[in-house]
Amino acid sequence: MSTFPPPAEELRILDHELGQLEARRTQLLTRRAWLVSVLAQQQPARPPLPARPPAPAGPPTAPPPPGTAPRPAAAAPQAWGPRPHAESSPPSVQNVLLVLGGLLLTVAALAFTLVSWGSMGIGGRSVVLGAVTLAALGVPVLLQRRGLAATAEAVAALGLVLTVLDAYALHRVAVPDADGAAYTAVASAVLAAVWTGYGLLLPKLHAPLPAAVVAAQLPLFFGAIAAEADAHALTVALLATVAADTALALLVKRMPVRCTAGGAAALLGVSALATATTLTWTASDPAEAARAGVLLLFAAAIALGAALRTPHARLSTACAAVAGLATVLAAGGFLRTAVPEEWTALAHLACGIALLTAVRSKLPQAVRRGLAGAAAAPLAVALLWAVPAALLSVAGLATWTERTWTGTPARVYPDGPTADGAAVPVTLLALAATAWAAHRLTRADDARRAWSTTAACAAPALLWSALSTLPLALGLPYAAALGTHTVLAVASLAAATALARAARPRLAWVLLACGLASAAGAALLSLATEPATFAVLGVVLAGCAAAAVLHADDTRRSVLACVATLWATGLSVAAPAALGLPPHRVALAVLVVPVATALLAARLRALHVAVPLEISGAGAAGLAVVLSGRHTPSLALTLALAGVIAAATALRPDRRPVSYAAGALFAAACWVRLAAWDVTAPEPYTLPVTVPALALGFLRRRRAPEASSWTAYGPGLAATLLPSLIAAWSDPHWLRPLLLGLAALTLTLLGAHHRLQAPLVLGGTVLALVAAHELAPYVVQVVGALPRWLPPALAGLLLLAVGATYEQRLRDARRLRDVLGRMH
Structure with a gap:
């Protein structure tokens, strides 16, 4: 006999037990919440009423009937009211009150001094203000003794503001006719001294010493203004103040003073550097430039001293960068007045290169890093100035497409850009030498491997840019310019091939790009005469083909194969054009290129270069279609021949999808021929597509x-x-x-x-x-002959019939769907 209850009875038992467990869990969570609140508030509270004891263990004797939920446990009553958490801590409230009080007293003091108070004159107000100031400066001593540091700080800040108002009142009472700039200089110096002494007497106050540093920024500058000094003297005043701030930031140990002095030094230093740089660039002779350069060297000395003394590496690097940049601007500004205007970038570049020698010195690493960054600035400026001229020298050759085969010109750029003499190529050569030297100096350092790599790639590109600008810069004749670009193309392609075989892929890519750019320039320049066109296109075609064969990298080989196809297409256009054939006849000759690429790709099907070669051949076929576009019969023939080439390519098992292109080309050829015969019916256009x-x-x-x-x-x-x-x-x-x-x-x-x-x-x-x-016409006639009430009646009958047979129609529709679904 089995002792297990039936499933329904066991289910009711389980539900009852689960209800008891849930009730006990609720009681425990309520007790825990009360204990947490007691610990958080640290206040005694009346304990909650005892919770209902859990149900005794053991099988239930009377489980609830099926379908009824278990009775929930009685909830514990809430504890006596712990107050809600405070939203603001007492220190925060205190600080807010003190700040607001200080601000209000400051506003009141300003209103009292500047506006008036009753009938009291400025003299009386000055006496009252002085007495209040002495009281405000003395009260913090008593407050500190009582341990009220925050209140003492607020009252001391009020006292500092009152001293400024005292200075203003003294000016109005004692020396109303004094010069404003001179009085400001003297008053700020006195205030700085007073606040410094006050801060030293009460060292626990934080505001007086930083306020003294702020006041100390004004005496020299306003003194120079009062003396009607020029821009150079004002810059000297600023730099002297910066030097004092820098020394203060480096020597004083109190962090508020150091931060204030450092920030003031940075702010005034930027202003002084900007002013000195403007004076350097606006100097008209070497003497004036040297005078401004001394200011920049003064700023450089201050920044370099800060870089050597500061213990922070990033701050040291920044200060060293400022020092190096100021030095470069000083030397470059002096050289600018001694050389022609187009050599300005090269003058600053020479200063930057000279500064790079400090990288190999025994200075701290952070300082050397900053000097290197400063030296990179003139290099970047020279690069931005010279490289566009180099690119323009190649891009300007595109103007020859509008003067094809017009004869040998006297100048290479009859309507093109002008060059700044030899400044551009010399600048580019200097940049190339610098990049190569940087590569040689840093290639052994693993930490600088990326920069060594970048410099090694930049050096040949800059050298190529320098050589490309020589025909424009030196005004070479046509033959010399054409020879320069052709030789550069062949040499760059040969060097790229050699570097690729020597496992130097990045340099190979750089020289490959340079070679292709020179090849494009030579091809454009060769458009002046027919012999030059055929000679240059043949040379660059042979060079690209040879490089494609010798390169082992699939990507570079594919690029070279596509470019070689481009030059072959150019020859296929030039040859029939030289014979005087019209464009639609030239198109037939261009189709030789896709035929050759299709045959060559069939031989190279195992290599990755086959697909790019076929794509470039398809581009040549597209050019043929464009050339024959104005002659409809030739366009139809060109499309048909292109379809034949595509169909022949589709015979290969790995080129079956090309058959779709072949079919489209055949259909297009048929449509063009029909259009040439003035056929307008659609069936002759569609049936040649439908039948195949x-x-x-x-x-x-x-x-x-x-x-x-x-x-x-x-x-x-x-x-x-x-x-x-x-x-x-x-x-x-x-x-x-x-x-x-x-x-x-x-x-x-x-x-x-x-x-x-x-x-x-x-x-x-x-x-x-x-x-x-x-x-439709007969239906319209019948509807017009019927009475007007008949169509609505018929429509109603139709709806009734449809509604009556709706279920049958659905069954028929499902049966038809099944029949169609079984079809293929």
Whole structure:
């Protein structure tokens, strides 16, 4: 006999026990919440009422009936009210009150001093203000003794503000006619001294000493203004103040004073550097430039001293960078006045290169890093100035496309850009030498391997840029310029090949880009005469082809193969054009290039270069189509020949998708020929597409019977049925609708007989639409002859009939869907 209860009884038992566990869990959570609140508030509270004891263990004797929820446990009453948490701590409230009080007293003091108080004059107000100031400065002593440090700080800040107002009142009472700048200089110096002494007497106060530093920024500057000093003297005053601030920031140990002095030094230093730089760039002679350069050297000395004394590495690097930049600006500004204007960038570049020598010195690493960054600035400026000129020298050759075969010119750039003499190539050569030297100096340092790599790649590119600008800069004759670009192209391609074989891929890419750019420049420049065109295109074609064969990298080989195809296309255009053939005849000669690339790609099918070669050949075929575009018969022939090339390529097992392109080209050729014959009916355009498409679909169904009829026959049928249907609806004659209806009926019957979904649906749809179009006029006549009440009545009867047979129609629709679903 089994001792287990029935499943329903056991389920009720489990539900009851789970309810008891949930009730106990609620009681424990309530108790825990009360204990947490007691610990958080640290206040005694009346304990909650004892919780209901849990149900005794053991099997229940009377479980609740099925379908009823267990009775929830009694909730514990809330403890006596601990007050909610305070939103603000007492120190925060205190600080807010003190700050607001100090601000209000300051505003009151300003109003008392500047506006007035009753009938009291400025003298009386000065006496009262002085007494209040002494009281405000003395009260913090008593407050500190009582331990009220925050209040003492607030009152001391008020006292500092009152001293400024005292200075203003003294000016109004004692020396009302004194110069404002001079009085400001003296008053700020006195205030700085007073606040410094006050801060030293009460060292626990934080505000007086930083305030003294702020006041100390004004005496020298306003003193120079009072003395009607020029811009140089004002800059000297600023720099002297910066020097004092820097010394204070480095020597004083109190952090508020150091931070204030450092910030003031940075702010005034930037202003002084900007002023000195402006004076340097606006100097008209070496003496004036030297005078401004001394100011920059003074600033550099201050920054370098700070860089050597500060213990922070980043701050040391920043100060060293400022020192180096100021030195470069000083020396470069002096050289600027001694050389022609176009050599200004080179003068600053020379200063930057000279500064780079400090990188190999025994200075701290942070300082050397900052000096290197400062030296990089003039190098970057020179690069931004020279490289556009180099690119313009190559890009300017594109103007020869508008003067093809017009004869050898006297100048290379008859309407092109002008050069700044030899400054551009010399600057680029200096940059190239600097980059190579940097590569040689840093290549052994693993930490600087990336910068060594970058410099090594930049050096040959800069050298190429310098050599490319020589024809423009030196005004070389046409033959010399053409030879320079051609030699640069061949040399760069040879160097790229050698570096690639020596496992230097990045340098190989750089020189490859340079070689291709020179080849483009030489090809553009060769358009001046026919012999030059054929000679240069032949040379660059041979160079690119040889480099493509010798390169082992698939990507570079593909690039070179595509470029070689471009030059071959240029020769295929130039040869028939030299014979005087029209463009549509030139197009036939251009098709030689895709034929050659297709044959070559068939031989190189195992290499990655085959696909790019075929794509570039397709581009040549596209050019042929464009050239023959204005002559319709030649365009049809060109499209047909391109289709033959694509079909021949599609014979390869790995190029089967090209057959779609071949079919499109054949169809386009047929359409162009029909358009040339002024054929406007759609069927001659669509049937040449439909018949091959249906034949291909039939062959596919024979090889793969499971293929869908929509895939095999849908595109071919739609290509003719849809255009013919559109034409039939606008055709007033009867022949096209009749033929289209018969064809649609035939397709419908064939689809039903062979259980093919695409012919059945397409044929039936077209047949129904043609029939509707043909019967529409008669329906309109019948409707017009009927009474007006009859159409609504018929519509109502129709709705009733549809509603009455709705279920039967749904059953028929499902049966038709199943029949169509079983078709292929």
